[in-house]
């Protein structure tokens with residue numbers, strides 16, 4: 001079972017839900033932090049890094065002695081990452097998506113590909129949880145290739161929770177594609193509702209079963225509930241607006257540990273999600 | 283012209299509420315909502331849309347099934363896992379492109395031996411110019427699964443500048459996107475000041491460090507403001523010390539105040555209410571001294 005935790009806007013409590021749910025599952029499980037621009041899951045599951053791996057994408061390098069300046073490469077590149085003005089082309093590596101097209105179209109075979117580092121993947125073990133964290137290098141623009149690499153390390157046969165980046169654009173889709181169930185985390189506020197609607201459109205387009213978790217329930221109004229009722233979106237759980245939760249979170253503590261009265265809430269949610277995704281436990 | 287970019291690293295720190303308040307406090311500003319993925323500023327500034335424009339960016343590969351011979355070249359060449367292979371019951375193999383995964387690089391289009399792949403332009407969203415009670419606002423909506431939010435952010439900023447020049451307005455308030463990737467880079471380069479709004483949490487601290495490193499990378503002056511500081515005063519002090527070490531100015535602290543959500547429910551910026559935290563926000567605005 002692959003369960004993705006997503007939200008239309010940031011700061012709704014996606015990571016909180018992911019880490020507490022992971023702990024409440026109380027079984028062997030993988031947690032993949034796909035929010036590679038700002039990965040946070042590891043802050044709540046302290047454990048030594050047991051493995052680290054650099055991730056690169058392939059970008060072109062031009063051999064000047066072979067290039068005759070025909071300009072095919074620059075003409076082809078959809079991202080203006082290689083520009084040829086008659087002489088040796090210039091490569092703007094940070095704009096390159098690594099599609100390999102320029103190398104394929106070059107009639108002189110003057111282009112080869114060299115790896116360019118974009119980030120790392122860290123591995124940790126915290127109790128039953130195997131945590132994989134993608135971390136984009138500062139100054140790098142391209143998150144999706146790193147997210148794809150994190151996803152590729154998913155071991156089949158072991159349940160997994162994916163902590164997705166916020167929003168509904170490309171990096172989110174790369175993170176949650178192929179999940180069995182998506183849990184959308186929202187808040188009962190106008191911003192929360194507005195962004196939830198967009199997120200619901202997104203998961204409907206992907207055709208993946210989903211439900212909503214209302215975080216900080218009681219802090220706003222009931223428009224999120226009304227929307228869920230009308231749009232036939234199941235509310236899987238509600239986490240109340242409790243200042244003690246915010247404080248435990250601020251210290252990097254798991255709610256299920258700092259405030260044990262909330263353990264049942266997350267354990268119950270875990271049960272429900274397993275049933276919903278049609279997979280037996282274990 | 284002065285351009286203030288409000289970002290947060292991690293989302294949900296109160297960045298948009300603060301940007302709305304600054305829009306009220308600033309004198310004749312132009313407002314730019316660059317959080318194109320979750321554009322929420324219009325919800326509190328009650329906008330009247332005066333212009334709408336399509337945002338097209340890039341292309342999208344589509345296989346014409348009638349012309350596909352099933353050679354599988356596209357599948358072999360696509361590096362974005364966008365080509366899907368299905369074998370039908372009668373053993374015929376077909377290929378199709380998942381529009382959501384396609385990055386529009388054009389490799390499959392170029393190398394399909396049957397020339398069976400079309401490559402139309404893709405509509406990736408729209409951008410708008412609206413009137414608000416604080417001044418004109420440029421905002422956008424990125425289509426679902428769309429790429430190139432950086433380009434859309436650049437358009438929003440460019441339009442905001444154009445309007446500011448045209449109408450002789452002296453400041454631009456930018457509500458920036460979360461993260462440190464492409465859209466954030468597009469929203470901060472060349473601005474006057476980056477204000478990072480953070481929370482006194484371990485996540486806030488971690489993300490702030492990365493955002494400040496990004497600001498340094500692009501040699502941008504940065505200031506930091508801790509929102510809800512009283513949730514964890516120790517962490518607030520730690521964050522401020524770290525921010526100073528990273529070369530950022532401290533713009534002030536804003537207390538935890540449920541009135542921020544209440545103001546949002548009434549479609550108002552919190553500085554338009556009598557809430558206790560208003561004094562804090564006014565102080566931050568003064569300290570920024572745009």
Ligand code: SF4
Pocket residue numbers: 058059060076077078079080081082095096097098099100101102103387
């Ligand atoms: S590999 Fe693709 S994206 Fe990169 S420079 Fe070549 S054509 Fe452009």
Ligand code: SF4
Pocket residue numbers: 099342343359360361362364365379383384385386387388389390391
């Ligand atoms: S255009 Fe590029 S990304 Fe899209 S399907 Fe073809 S090869 Fe893949």
